Amino acid sequence: MHVKALVFDVFGTLVDWRSSIAREVDARFGGQVDGAAFADAWRAQYQPAMEEVRAGRLPYCKLDVLHRRNLDIVLEHFALDCDDATRDELNRVWHRLDAWPDVRPGLLRLREKYRLAPCSNGHIALMVNLARHNGFIWDAITGAELARDYKPRPTVYLCAASAFDLAPDEVMMVAAHSSDLEAAAMAGLRTAFIARPDEYGAGQGERTASVSVDVEVGKLIELADQL
Structure with missing residues (x-):
């Protein structure tokens, strides 16, 4: 070589990524949801979202945009509600893993x-x-x-x-x-x-x-x- x-x-x-996200979710939602389960569900949306870009159904966009779309899906799945500012801050967890x-x-x-x-x-x-x-x-x-x-x-x-x-x-x-x-x-x-x-x-x-x-x-x- x-x-x-x-x-x-x-x-x-x-x-x-899993432990880092779980820790922040546990701290933010105070026992309303299992942080590890939330992290797994968020990550599970990762490949399907990128496939929309790879397949040409979406134009290329930065991963923050896809993570934010995926976060909305996961919050709804776990019946958690928060304002846009909170969602944007939580989305930034991917920047501090x-x-x-x-x-x-x-x-x-x-x-x-x-x-x-x-x-x-x-x-x-x-x-x-x-x-x-x-x-x-x-x-x-x-x-x-x-x-x-x-x-x-x-x-x-x-x-x-x-x-x-x-x-x-x-x-x-x-x-x-x-x-x-x-x-x-x-x-x-x-x-x-x-x-x-x-x-x-x-x-x-x-x-x-x-x-x-x-x-x-x-x-x-x-x-x-x-x-």
């Missing part, structure tokens, strides 16, 4: 030899805010907003490589989701799987890749060791 840059999935791979403990030291180690960037369905402002919240240091921000489309469309991965003036096989996609890595590999990128077995709750995440990958590890620091 002649990898020169690593690009990362963010939601689930670098940040623990907490990272998994191994991420910041792992990124610092990897940055010694590789260029690093997120390759997320989150837009640039969202990625900047997550980086500042968690102390991530990026060399660039790539992903959906740059490509004007959503993963797993090939253009998202190819735009990430192009942003660094690199060939696809000089870039490694790092993710905790086999489907993301499968799509990246089909676009010509190298792939690394990071296990996040608790992403959807205890024992409810992917422990091993279900597709062929170049590297498979349990923690981000282990990826640095292998590379």
Whole structure:
């Protein structure tokens, strides 16, 4: 391999969206709803909303817009009511998700030899805010907003490589989701799987890749060791 840059999935791979959202929902709604169940329901709307864009039924829009639409659906499902200002503030929880403990030291180690960037369905402002919240240091921000489309469309991965003036096989996609890595590999990128077995709750995440990958590890620091 002649990898020169690593690009990362963010939601689930670098940040623990479920625990972060559940904590804020529990604090805001005071026992009216189970925060973890709310987080799961909100996340369940994620792929269907993006598919509206991928299929051309909606023009490209930033993920904040889709998350806000999805939030209205989930609030109605749980029979929770709040004003627009409260909904907008709750929607911003995606900008302050907490990272998994191994991420910041792992990124610092990897940055010694590789260029690093997120390759997320989150837009640039969202990625900047997550980086500042968690102390991530990026060399660039790539992903959906740059490509004007959503993963797993090939253009998202190819735009990430192009942003660094690199060939696809000089870039490694790092993710905790086999489907993301499968799509990246089909676009010509190298792939690394990071296990996040608790992403959807205890024992409810992917422990091993279900597709062929170049590297498979349990923690981000282990990826640095292998590379």
